[in-house]
Amino acid sequence: MATATLTIDLDALVSNWQALDALSACETAAVVKANGYGLGADRVAKALQAAGVRRFFVAVAVEGAALRAALGPGPEISVFSGHMDGDTEILAEMQLTPMLNSLDQMLRHFETLPGAPFGVQLDTGMNRLGMEPAEWDAVRDIALEQGPALLMSHLACADDPEHPMNPHQLATFREMTDGLDVPRSLSATGGILLGPDYHFDLTRPGVGLYGGMPFIDAAPVAGVHIPVIQIRDVAPGETVGYGNTWTAERPSRIATIAGGYADGILRAIGPKAHVYAGEHRCKIVGRVSMDLIGIDITDAPDIPETVELLGQHQSVDTIADAAGTIGYEVLTSLGGRYARRYLPS
Structure with missing residues (x-):
């Protein structure tokens, strides 16, 4: 899915x-x-x-x-x-x-x-x-x-x-x-x-x-996990995404994930944000588009099926910092396209 x-x-x-x-x-x-x-x-x-x-x-x-x-x-x-x-x-x-x-x-x-x-x-x-x-x-x-x-x-x-x-x-x-x-x-x-x-x-x-600041002891409440649609190898000098804003400096493996600003993933996070493939931190590369985002999984030990944007590894305020905003905006922007899962179910 x-x-x-x-x-x-x-x-x-x-x-x-x-x-x-x-x-x-x-x-x-x-x-x-x-x-x-x-x-x-x-x-x-x-x-x-x-x-x-x-x-x-x-x-x-x-x-x-x-x-x-x-x-x-x-x-x-x-x-x-x-x-x-x-x-x-x-x-x-x-x-x-x-x-x-x-x-x-x-x-x-x-x-x-x-x-x-x-x-x-x-x-x-x-x-x-x-x-x-x-x-x-x-x-x-x-x-x-x-x-x-x-x-x-x-x-x-x-x-x-x-x-x-x-x-x-x-x-x-x-x-x-x-x-x-x-x-x-x-x-x-x-x-x-x-x-x-x-x-x-x-x-x-x-x-x-x-789960937002200034309550630093808050437990994370929202988790966003995004499936990988496609993997591709990118040669040095090739670009990823709209506007050619990211250029590979080495042979790179890029995963395209099924999320974007239509899901409330703020477009502004692109230059600074990461996701997690298991325990490995992966850089977002290129622009966040409406439905898709590229991530660099070159150094990940395994090819992921899904990646984590929000959850145990990074909070709404981490994402907010990348976008130059606050955790409130990250939370309230989360769109209606997600498959929502409540715990306990």
Whole structure:
């Protein structure tokens, strides 16, 4: 079968959540937005639910609806984008909790779904989503009268423990929320690793669950194994792939593998990335094309039937470094053409 296999290790996923939960001085939720960071939100969330997760976060209401259909009643599902125009019916029907980001969203929610659960997102300096301090001061008492389920903000630089933005945002969050009898949440994966001062009542890890930085102790969750279609011998001076970007400097054996940017293997990785044939590291040669990639197996002890792009030998962040991006993009780019295999099966 000339289709790459994407393996998702649900035991590793649960192990990562348990490790982050043990580091959290509070309840630990799970972020499963973007289809569980590309790995299948339904399967990911069910495994986490069985492990004890009771609160999940998604980006938009339609993601929340799909997650509710998968999990059934019970777990709290919060929506980062809040109560957008057109969301009222789906929020009510699927029992979702919007994180309200503005006065407009607050008015919409209170008018259309009076008494329905909600949280409030506060902007402590990231300038992305949430109410800024002056806006929050103006509406705080009205919001508190309605009984918010959570007050939250998001750290901009938590992957850098020494960044001055971290204590700045912590201080701002405290100024905006201290003394209020409402559960609070500030930290995703990076914030958990900053320590208990950042944990408050709820942490909400995302990328660390899926094996990504900055959680360096994370077990790998995603594995990508790609079949070899053809082997050819290339003489010195011959080129491989589009644009003649790689030229053989010695007699070389090149394997063509069945993967490419249509599978979410980022085109930019070509000049710097490797795959593994067993324990042997093999350089990608030439450009990553839509469906095919060339690799140099000249020094491999055996001719491989498949090679590993992601897994035990290299993480999503290794591939991300080769592409000049971050592990989040690698995970969420993984395409729909893979034969998906979940462990345990």
